[in-house]
Amino acid sequence: MTAIRKIKSFACLASFSLLLTSGASFAKTGESNDHQLTHEQVRSAIQVNLEQNMYSLPPRIQGHYGLRMYRMTGDEKYSNAALIDLITITERQNFFACNVDKPNFINEQSQQAISVLGKGPRAKARKKALTPFPEFIFYSDILLRYASRTDELGFMGPCHQQMVKSVKSYDLAPALTDPAMIKAWAAQLVNYVYWAKQLNVGDYVAEYKKAFIETYPNEQDSELDKRQFRNKLYGMTHFIFAASGYYQQEVSQKEFQWILDYFDSNIERILTDATDDIIAEVGISFLLTGQRDHPVVKKTQDHITSSFNPEYQLIPSPRGNPDMVMGEHRNVLAMMLLDWPKTLHKGPYLANIKATQKYLPVQVTSKEKIKPNK
Incomplete structure (x- = not known):
């Protein structure tokens, strides 16, 4: 980036900060603010806020943000x-994968992972669903x-082959296709399905799709409360997200038309009953299938901007909680929805x-035949 471009960029961001300060003063004083922020202004303001506070966020949150911004922009500044x-x-991975052969290790770590799931309704449902499959987690x-x-x-981590052998020895299908498991964490199960395929330790995609549809038949939508409706939506978006390698490439519209049609037909309920995270993901699902001009995209963009x-x-x-650690996921999704790129970027291959x-x-090994960054 040239010096002139940097100056323009900083000037642009400063103007958004000034605009937001003005907006905040209206909110604090109770005066009305009739100025409606544009999609671009909202996206830029969120970016300024997140990046100014990035070093205060946990490593995983920094990584989550950096990966998505790299895949949106290809800018190597996000590689760190x-x-x-x-x-x-x-x-x-060094701890978990390298100890899988240790007696009772898997059972102990499974119980530990289950114990820290939490105490809320969703955590209780997940703990109950895991009862028949404690080591699945x-x-x-x-x-x-x-x-x-x-x-x-672009790497293989420590004890990679040991990890592969261990996962291959365990049949993930019973837990993945269990209705109670799907109702407890549909989206997470989609991730596991596609991660298993990515790592060549098992192909459960067709099995999981069949079980998901049987668990959430569309004709029974009226029976779903808000929590289960959201879980169904969240699972659906992650079919598309996981297939894209999490925003590394577009995916087939035809393959996921069953999901896109559902979103289109139910968009009004989605805008009413879903969270902002899920609403953003619904819009991004159309973008990942190359449908920039679909009406659902603009509806979700307008909703997110108003939030x-x-x-x-x-x-x-x-x-109304503004906590940045808890809200980074929601806000980076909003940024992506409001400013989707023409080209997605794979990696970053560090x-x-x-x-x-x-x-x-030093404990990672570069994979062979990795395409260099453009």
């Missing part, structure tokens, strides 16, 4: 956030999670980027 995440998950939410993230960045709070300079939780290649964790 991905590096922070890689360093963190390498340490995790270790293979899916631990081994597959860390190995898939390492793989996305922006100028006082906090971000989109707060449904209860071994091919000058800013990161000298600082890679």
Whole structure:
């Protein structure tokens, strides 16, 4: 970026900050503010806020943001956030994957993972659903999670083959296709399904799709309360997201027409009953299938823009909580929805980027035949 472009960029961001400060003063004084922020103004304001506070966020949140911004922009300045995440998950994979053969290790770690799920209604439902498959959480939410993230960045982590052998020895299908499991965490199960395929440890896509549709038949939508309706939507968006490698490439509209048609037919209920996270994901689902001009996209964009709070300079939780750690997911999705790029970018493949290649964790191995960054 040239000096002139940098100056223009900073000037632009400063003007948005000034605008938001003005908006915040209206909110605080109770005066009315008739100025409707544009999609671009909201996206830019969220970006300024998040990036000014990025170093105060946990490594995983920094990595989550950096990966998505890299895939949206291809800007290598976001690669260091991905590096922070890689360093963190390498340490995790070293512990979990390298100890799978240790007596009682998997059982102990499974129980530990279940114990920290939480105490709310959703956590209780997940704990109950896991009762017949207690070790599933270790293979899916631990081994597959860390190995898939390492793989996305162009590496194999420590004890990779040991991890592969361990996951292949465990049949994920019973838990993945169990209705109680699907009702407890539909989207997470989609992630596990596609991570297993990504790592060549099992192909459960068709089985899971069949079980998902049987668990949530469209003709029974009227029986779904708000929580289950949201879970169904969240699962549907993640079919598309996971197939795209999480925003690395567009996917087939035809393959996911059953999901897109559902969103189109139910958009009014979605805008009423879904959270802002899910509403943004619904809009992004159309963008990932190349449908920029679909009416659902604009409806979701308008809704997300109206959810922006100028006082906090971000989109707060449904209860109005502006916590940035809890809200980064929601707000980076909003940024993506409001400013979708013409081209998505794979990676970042950190071994091919000058800013990161000298600082890679020593316990990862670069994968062969990785395409260099453009």
